[in-house]
Amino acid sequence: MNLTVASSPHIRGNFSTRRIMLDVVIALLPALCVGTFVLGWRSLVVALISVAAAVAAEWLYGMVTKSRNTVIDGSAMVTGLLLAMTLPHTVPYWMAAVGSAFAIIFVKMLCGGLGQNIFNPALTARAFLMLIYPVGLTRYVGVDGVTAATPLHHMVMPALPEESLLDMFLGNCPGSIGEISALALLIGGAYLVYRKVISIRIPAAYIGTVAVMTLVFYRTEEPFAWMGYQLLSGGLLLGAIFMATDYATSPATPVGQVLYGVGCGGLTVFFRYFGLFPEGVTYAILIMNALVWLIDRHTAPRRFGVKKGGAAK
Amino acid sequence: MNKLFFGGVHPKYNKEMSTQDPVLQTITPKTVVIPMQQHIGAPCVPLVQVGDQVKRGQKIGDAEGLCVPVHASVSGTVVAIERRPHPTAGTALAVVIENDFKDETVTNPIPGTEDEILHAIREAGIVGMGGAAFPGNVKALSAMGNVDTLIANGCECEPYITADDTLLRTNPEQVLEGMMILAKILVPQRIVLAVEDNKAQAIAKLKALQAQFPKIEIKVLPTLYPQGAEKQLCQSVTGREVLPGKLPVSVGCAVFNVSTFAAIYRAVKLGMPLTARIVTVSGEAISKPQNFIVPMGTPFEVLVKAAGGLNDKTERVISGGPMMGFAQSNLEAPVVKATNSILCLLKDENGAAENPVCLRCGKCVEACPMRLQPLYMYRYVKANRLDQLERLNLMDCMECGACAFTCPGKLPLVEKFRLGKKMIREAGKK
Numbered sequence: 001m002n003l004t005v006a007s008s009p010h011i012r013g014n015f016s017t018r019r020i021m022l023d024v025v026i027a028l029l030p031a032l033c034v035g036t037f038v039l040g041w042r043s044l045v046v047a048l049i050s051v052a053a054a055v056a057a058e059w060l061y062g063m064v065t066k067s068r069n070t071v072i073d074g075s076a077m078v079t080g081l082l083l084a085m086t087l088p089h090t091v092p093y094w095m096a097a098v099g100s101a102f103a104i105i106f107v108k109m110l111c112g113g114l115g116q117n118i119f120n121p122a123l124t125a126r127a128f129l130m131l132i133y134p135v136g137l138t139r140y141v142g143v144d145g146v147t148a149a150t151p152l153h154h155m156v157m158p159a160l161p162e163e164s165l166l167d168m169f170l171g172n173c174p175g176s177i178g179e180i181s182a183l184a185l186l187i188g189g190a191y192l193v194y195r196k197v198i199s200i201r202i203p204a205a206y207i208g209t210v211a212v213m214t215l216v217f218y219r220t221e222e223p224f225a226w227m228g229y230q231l232l233s234g235g236l237l238l239g240a241i242f243m244a245t246d247y248a249t250s251p252a253t254p255v256g257q258v259l260y261g262v263g264c265g266g267l268t269v270f271f272r273y274f275g276l277f278p279e280g281v282t283y284a285i286l287i288m289n290a291l292v293w294l295i296d297r298h299t300a301p302r303r304f305g306v307k308k309g310g311a312a313k
Numbered sequence: 314m315n316k317l318f319f320g321g322v323h324p325k326y327n328k329e330m331s332t333q334d335p336v337l338q339t340i341t342p343k344t345v346v347i348p349m350q351q352h353i354g355a356p357c358v359p360l361v362q363v364g365d366q367v368k369r370g371q372k373i374g375d376a377e378g379l380c381v382p383v384h385a386s387v388s389g390t391v392v393a394i395e396r397r398p399h400p401t402a403g404t405a406l407a408v409v410i411e412n413d414f415k416d417e418t419v420t421n422p423i424p425g426t427e428d429e430i431l432h433a434i435r436e437a438g439i440v441g442m443g444g445a446a447f448p449g450n451v452k453a454l455s456a457m458g459n460v461d462t463l464i465a466n467g468c469e470c471e472p473y474i475t476a477d478d479t480l481l482r483t484n485p486e487q488v489l490e491g492m493m494i495l496a497k498i499l500v501p502q503r504i505v506l507a508v509e510d511n512k513a514q515a516i517a518k519l520k521a522l523q524a525q526f527p528k529i530e531i532k533v534l535p536t537l538y539p540q541g542a543e544k545q546l547c548q549s550v551t552g553r554e555v556l557p558g559k560l561p562v563s564v565g566c567a568v569f570n571v572s573t574f575a576a577i578y579r580a581v582k583l584g585m586p587l588t589a590r591i592v593t594v595s596g597e598a599i600s601k602p603q604n605f606i607v608p609m610g611t612p613f614e615v616l617v618k619a620a621g622g623l624n625d626k627t628e629r630v631i632s633g634g635p636m637m638g639f640a641q642s643n644l645e646a647p648v649v650k651a652t653n654s655i656l657c658l659l660k661d662e663n664g665a666a667e668n669p670v671c672l673r674c675g676k677c678v679e680a681c682p683m684r685l686q687p688l689y690m691y692r693y694v695k696a697n698r699l700d701q702l703e704r705l706n707l708m709d710c711m712e713c714g715a716c717a718f719t720c721p722g723k724l725p726l727v728e729k730f731r732l733g734k735k736m737i738r739e740a741g742k743k
Contacts, residue, residue: 004629005642007728009714010656011324011472011635012663015721017672068668115672115722199679252675252688301319301684303706304544305556 015196017114021074023197027188028081028242034171034181039089039141043177046096047084053100054080061109075114079103082122085178085238086282087129091136099125119289120249123239123282130282138277140174150174151233152278158219161229168232175234182232189241198245201254205261206240206268207231213269236268239281249289256292256299263288317549320682321537322715324472324636326511331475331595331602337483338605339589340619343412345386345610346397346647347373348405352440353447354379359408365391369418369608370586372436373408381438381448386588386608389413400613400632400646401639407647410610420584427498430581437580438587438650443541443570444633446651449577455560456499456567462551463501464561465492467508467515467571468534468541471634474654476591477571479604481508481515484575489519489526491574494581496528499567504529505550506571511536538636539713543568545682557709572653592648594620598627598657607648613655614644623657631656636714666723677716677726683709687716687726694733699740707733 035043058076062069070076080100087096103125111117130137140150151161151173163173171181178185192198214230215223230236235243244250244264251260264284271280350356357374361367367385375382385408393409424433431450439449443466456463465488469477481488488506496504508516510533519531534540534549544555546568553564561568569577572590579585588609595602600621607616613630617623623630623644631638632652648655677687686705693701710730717726 001623001625001627003627003640003642005640006629007725007731008631008638008640008712009636009718009727010629010631010638010640010658011661011718012720012723013322013324013718014663015676015719016663016723017670017721020672020674020721073670114670247672247674250673252673252678253686254675254679257675296686296689300686300705301678301681303557304319304683304709305554305559 017073017075020197021078023192023195024078024242025074025081027191027197028085028178030184030187031085031178031181031238032081034184035085035089035177038171038180039177043089046087046089046091046093046177047081049093050084050087050096050100051077051080053097054083054104057101057104058109061105070113073114076104079108079121082242083125085242086122086126086176086235088137088140089177090139090141095129095133095136099129102128115248117248118292119286120243120246123243123285126282127286150278151229152272155229155233155272156278160220160222160225161233165225165228165232168229179235179238182237185237185241189237192241192245199254199257201257202245202250202261203240205258206244206265207236209262209265210236210269213266217269217273230269230272234272234279235281239268239285240264243281244285244288249292251292251295251299253296253299253301255301256295259295259299260288260292263291317534318545318682319684320680320715321539322680322718323536324538324718326472326536327595328473328475328478328511330473331593331604332478334601334603337479337591338603338619340605340607340611340615341412341414342387342608342611342615344392344612345410345412345608346407346612347383347386347410347610348397348399348407348647348649349374349383350399350402350405351383351446351609351649351651352381353445356380356406357383359394359406361391361394361408363391363394367391367410369416370421370588371419372586379448379451381435381440381450383438383609384586384588385410386610387412388415388417397647398643398645400641400649400652407610421580421586423584424581430494430498433581434577437576437585439573439576439580440587440650441570442572442576442590442651442653444637444651444653446649449569449573452567452569453495453498456562459562459565460499460567461502461565462567463492463496463499463504464546464550464566464568465506465571465574466541466543466546466568467506467512468546469512470509470536470538470541471636471638471654472538473595473656474593474634475595476593476604476653478512478515479591479593480572480575481512482518485515485518485522486525487575487578488571489522489529490582491576491578492529493526494577495567495569495574501567505532506530507532507534507546507550509534509536509540538715539682542682542711542713544711557706587650590648590650590652592616592652593654595654596657597659598624600624609650610647612645612647613641616648616655617644617657624659626659627657628660629656629658631658636718637712664723669724670722671724672722674721676719676721680715680719682713682715683711685710687730690733691724691726691729694729694736697736699737702733702737708737710734
């Protein structure tokens with residue numbers, strides 16, 4: 001009998017990296033289903049290509065650098081799927097593949113791999129694609145197959161979109177593959193919170209901030225409708241629930257997470273109101289990504305036994 | 314119930330495994346190995362020689378300073394005085410006694426006045442029996458005049474262990490009597506027996522005795538690891554936070570384990586030194602998990618056999634609990650005063666990963682009852698950054714293991730924190 005002599009604790013909880021990654025994929029399925037159902041089968045193909053490219057890139061990186069193969073942890077799959085969710089279903093297939101490979105190799109692996117990257121790989125890849133081939137990412141085709149303006153395009157004017165709030169909640173509107181149905185995203189978010197994969201702090205702070213800011217600084221006659229459309233349009237829910245909660249690129253302290261969510265929300269509204277593009281979620285989150293270590297450092301939980309603001313010694 | 318302290322985790326408790334057998338069997342070992350170091354402080358010097366006849370309860374080791382004596386736990390002959398395996402210290406000098414099964418006993422004088430009580434506690438060899446093994450009389454002395462709350466710790470928040478639970482189910486009055494003895498010396502305003510709400514039988518027994526002990530408050534706390542950690546327990550009972558690097562007495566609390574109170578009762582009222590304790594033998598690798606009354610110095614092997622023996626696939630044997638206990642390399646070590654449990658576990662399927670990676674998920678921050686940031690501490694231990702480790706208050710870590718338990722990346726957090734603390738201590742010496 002060989003007894004293992006190792007440090008305590010001798011038992012571990014049942015969280016694991018793979019379980020978490022699998023849960024994120026499961027949580028994204030409702031949104032992918034709606035995207036495929038409403039926008040067509042091409043959505044699913046884009047998603048599959050994006051995932052395949054991400055996994056292949058990570059596997060190749062491991063081969064070329066002769067390092068441990070990390071494909072098995074499932075994180076490349078998540079990155080590929082997340083990128084696909086932000087793309088229009090009309091995007092050229094090569095763009096999905098190039099974006100995924102860029103996300104994995106340049107944003108994640110070259111920064112040290114899982115947990116080490118500063119910027120959200122999927123969103124950085126989206127920003128990169130936006131630079132090299134903007135047409136592919138800004139041409140949306142509506143439910144009827146005709147090129148259409150997304151609700152956000154209307155709101156730049158500013159005017160309320162043609163779609164009803166209910167249609168937008170359910171996903172009956174043009175937009176990116178994973179962004180159109182608020183309901184599907186909220187179901188996915190609820191699942192992640194229930195499974196304790198994410199805490200509700202970042203999404204709640206993010207969405208709450210956007211709600212308050214758009215209500216206060218409304219731009220049409222109907223403030224509440226304006227707020228409703230702001231919350232349901234574009235990548236806000238996808239960003240707040242799935243992108244801003246990315247572990248590696250968000251704060252680890254509870255207070256930091258709230259601050260980070262508020263920052264993302266504030267920047268999103270700022271970019272939507274004053275930016276060049278109708279959408280601001282990508283850049284809002286990427287900028288906040290850069291501040292994560294700073295936020296963590298200044299939001300350490302109060303030391304046990306020391307009153308707030310009290311001396312440490 | 315509401316959480317009374319920050320953080321904490323809910324491991325699978327597995328306590329029912331060892332509470333099924335209603336009979337509390339007493340072990341009578343052939344030989345006992347009694348280490349001279351069973352407490353924090355100076356080790357005892359043997360007072361006997363090889364060949365001596367000893368009786369149960371006879372003092373066989375003692376020393377000056379921060380030290381309490383050790384006693385023979387069986388009657389018989391001293392056959393060796395040498396270094397032997399120790400459950401937490403590797404090896405230690407020990408007196409080996411061969412049992413003559415005559416069970417001849419000696420007792421200590423019963424203290425008459427209050428002044429003599431502390432001396433009687435010392436002479437009985439009483440230490441904190443929850444794991445720290447700090448000399449009981451010294452802790453009581455330091456609390457005199459400084460505390461307004463006396464707390465009996467019956468939380469037993471470590472999974473598997475049911476030794477304190479068994480004591481509370483079988484002899485609750487000993488614990489309550491022990492509390493009243495210390496209350497007489499410390500004169501606290503509140504006398505609290507704290508127990509986690511997963512011990513229904515023990516709570517019922519205690520509540521039934523409430524009328525006899527009207528001054529004692531039975532406080533039922535939510536089950537949450539590490540509820541039984543001293544600092545967290547003080548916080549749950551009084552709302553006060555013990556200052557960094559300080560003891561509970563600094564916020565007016567004196568905390569003793571329930572087993573310690575029962576030992577105090579036996580020492581003060583019956584003159585019985587601490588020569589036996591309740592030990593849980595449990596875990597998936599044990600065929601008949603149960604509690605035993607065990608003479609100090611009984612080798613683990615004897616207990617494991619009494620509990621039906623070990624599964625061939627046993628991966629770990631632990632002295633203490635699965636969260637903070639000490640892994641053993643064999644079954645040679647003896648039960649000492651702080652040994653509340655022997656756990657035999659099969660391979661944990663959730664165990665440490667080959668290539669642990671931090672995801673930065675922050676679950677460790679949410680789990681840490683000391684409100685530390687384990688993910689950053691881990692990083693900076695690996696990078697040898699002592700300045701950063703001090704900024705992050707690494708020394709506040711009590712190694713409860715909540716962070717490592719919850720970590721999806723299976724990082725060896727506690728292991729690295731021990732290393733980091735050692736680095737800080739060594740740097741401090743220079």
